[in-house]
Amino acid sequence: MPPFRYGHAANADWTQAAAACLTQIGQVPEQANLGFLYVSDEFADELDDLLDWLRHATGVQQWVGSVGIGICATGVEYYEQPAIAVMLGEFPADAFRVFPSLIKDFDAFDVSHGDWIQAHPPYLGLIHGDPANERIESLIQQLAQRTTSGFLVGGLTSSRGSAVGIANTLTEGGLSGVLFSDQVALMTRLSQGCSPIGPHRTITEAQRNILIKLDGQPALEKFKEDIGETLAQDLGSLGGYIFAGLPIPGSDTGDYLVRNLIGIDPDHGLLAIGDRVESGREIMFCRRDAETARDDLDRMLRALRQRLSRPPRGGIYISCLGRGVNLFGPDSAELKQIQDTLGDFPLVGFYANGEISQDRVYGYTGVLTLFAD
Numbered sequence: 001m002p003p004f005r006y007g008h009a010a011n012a013d014w015t016q017a018a019a020a021c022l023t024q025i026g027q028v029p030e031q032a033n034l035g036f037l038y039v040s041d042e043f044a045d046e047l048d049d050l051l052d053w054l055r056h057a058t059g060v061q062q063w064v065g066s067v068g069i070g071i072c073a074t075g076v077e078y079y080e081q082p083a084i085a086v087m088l089g090e091f092p093a094d095a096f097r098v099f100p101s102l103i104k105d106f107d108a109f110d111v112s113h114g115d116w117i118q119a120h121p122p123y124l125g126l127i128h129g130d131p132a133n134e135r136i137e138s139l140i141q142q143l144a145q146r147t148t149s150g151f152l153v154g155g156l157t158s159s160r161g162s163a164v165g166i167a168n169t170l171t172e173g174g175l176s177g178v179l180f181s182d183q184v185a186l187m188t189r190l191s192q193g194c195s196p197i198g199p200h201r202t203i204t205e206a207q208r209n210i211l212i213k214l215d216g217q218p219a220l221e222k223f224k225e226d227i228g229e230t231l232a233q234d235l236g237s238l239g240g241y242i243f244a245g246l247p248i249p250g251s252d253t254g255d256y257l258v259r260n261l262i263g264i265d266p267d268h269g270l271l272a273i274g275d276r277v278e279s280g281r282e283i284m285f286c287r288r289d290a291e292t293a294r295d296d297l298d299r300m301l302r303a304l305r306q307r308l309s310r311p312p313r314g315g316i317y318i319s320c321l322g323r324g325v326n327l328f329g330p331d332s333a334e335l336k337q338i339q340d341t342l343g344d345f346p347l348v349g350f351y352a353n354g355e356i357s358q359d360r361v362y363g364y365t366g367v368l369t370l371f372a373d
Helices: 014-025 041-058 107-119 136-144 219-227 290-307 333-342
Strands: 005-010 032-040 063-068 070-073 076-079 083-090 096-102 122-129 151-156 165-167 169-171 175-181 186-191 194-196 201-207 210-214 242-247 256-265 270-273 282-288 314-320 347-352 355-358 360-362 366-371
Touching: 005 014, 005 070, 005 076, 005 347, 014 041, 014 083, 032 041, 032 070, 032 347, 041 063, 041 083, 041 169, 063 122, 063 175, 063 347, 070 083, 076 333, 083 347, 096 107, 096 165, 096 169, 122 136, 122 165, 122 186, 136 151, 136 175, 136 360, 151 314, 151 347, 151 366, 165 175, 186 290, 186 355, 194 242, 194 290, 210 219, 219 270, 219 282, 256 282, 256 360, 290 333, 290 366, 314 333, 314 355, 333 347, 333 366, 355 366
Parallel strands: 032 063, 122 151, 314 347
Antiparallel strands: 005 083, 032 083, 063 165, 070 076, 070 347, 096 175, 122 175, 151 355, 165 169, 186 366, 194 282, 201 210, 201 282, 210 270, 242 256, 242 282, 256 270, 314 366, 355 360
């Protein structure tokens, strides 16, 4: 089957950027019926006009996507500059369902989409969420339970203004996106951006997000032991370099959630991290490392390549704001690594304020989803 049509361009005038995208797309296939749109947050206030323009220009009526501080496409990233990336998908008409914002509960969602879900059980969802919604993780978990695989992919919107998503209309404040049935061939993988630097510890005493004891000893004492004497001498310099890792029970790939260190109390031997924890859970400490991130991305890409019998029709890549140029270096190195391994296939996406894989929100990861035959 032919690859999806796509285009991407940077321009301070959204009409010029959109026109350049459409020129790259060329003749819109008659079967195109779902558009993927990622837009720099500079265009957030003009997104409604842009969406109307694309509907008229392409004839595609259904759209999903997000704004982002950075967006990406095949072999290129646009970071902190006005840009647009567009991809036109072709799917059986009953194989997908776009849904608007879930903000508090699923009452309206189940009424609107229950019949479709029963007739076409969703296999996977591509979703975008507002990080300001305190219920966002619970909503993600509940939505994942409505899929046959328990699997979602996506990201939390990153923006210096309005956290606007796209789900046929502009959405804000909740979770939105598209569900795909098993009629759509999909594969997805996650790549970590941090590497463990110590053993798994057991949290033996904690209060909310504060680590009091690890393996029965003061948390700070075990932390210093794991990071080493040199780093332990300057605890104030660890921000953005050392993180807490929370292993996911039952993961067959050793996945873990990376959380920020947000406080150190040397007088009482305490550590505070950016997530609630409880006694009995495992934890480890991690280092943000460019070489390890490149190696792990390569591992992920090779695993996907082994499963592909031919080039993918298209793909969605959602990476962390802390990756891209901030971790892999300049000249779109992260996106070029994907291109070098998997080839020159249509790809669009954005840099998120938290990445979604399965039913969890990750940090410092890249989530690649491919549309196969």
